Amino acid sequence: MSFVLPEIIIRKVIEDGLRKLRSNRAAFDDLFAIFLQDELGTDYGPDYREQIWGWFTTTKIPVVQAWSFNAQRIPCISIHLANETEDESKASMGDIAGTFGSEEETGTGVFTVMIDVGIHANKGGDHVLWIYYIVSYILFKYKPTMFRFGLKLGTFSASDYSKDDEKMGNNVWTRWVRFRCTTQNFWGADPLTEVKDINLESTVGMAPTDDVATSIDVDSVDTTTNKGLKVGHGNDDSGDMNI
DSSP, rough: OOOOHHHHHHHHHHHHHHHHHTTOOHHHHHTTTTGGGGHHHHTTHHHHHHHHHHHHHSSOEEEEGOOOOOGOOOEEEEEEEEEEEEEEEGGGGGGGEEOOOEEEEEEEEEEEEEEEEEEEEETSSSHHHHHHHHHHHHHHTHHHHHHTTOOEEEEEEEEEEEOOTSSSSSTEEEEEEEEEEEEEEEEEEEEOOOOOOOOSOOOOOOOOSSSOOOOTTOOOTTTTTTOEEEETTTTTOOOOOOO
């Protein structure tokens, strides 16, 4: 039972994905195998794929949160929480998910979350293109991992290349990937009151009760007397049927 932290999860998944891909040449070759096919093989071929591999395995590509982004650390990948909105269509009554433990009820909130993954690279080469497809591969391959951490119903979309001269260098280009998912947060709500026994015997002179439930038409209650339960038919206050 916990809150889901989408930007932390996405960052960790991409970091691990980059590390695992660098140690798995076969997976990397499959990712860029299209450069060897048919007409593309004539223009690119194995030498071009080898160039990508050499650059990828020798270049540091830090994955940073958006607030710590530094245009001097290029290439890099930035993670930004674009939007997090409570999903009213999945709301539960009183924000209660149920009782998952013996101490308290469990509260829940369902959110639609959008995470922007920024791919920043120098336009002088094809680096931004290479990183984009590497990130795409990671987001799809490790979707089960993200699901396990609470990022459910994940979908993917991407923008065109762009540059922001005010925030970055003149030759730094960015492509944004938007990852949309649903999260469900949990928290401890009201503590549970466990009823272990019910006394149905009529008793006089008991110690005052701690809590009494009455209807709004009752003015006063004698908390020292237990009269048991009375059951009658509609509009019948005689209590002929006693338990």
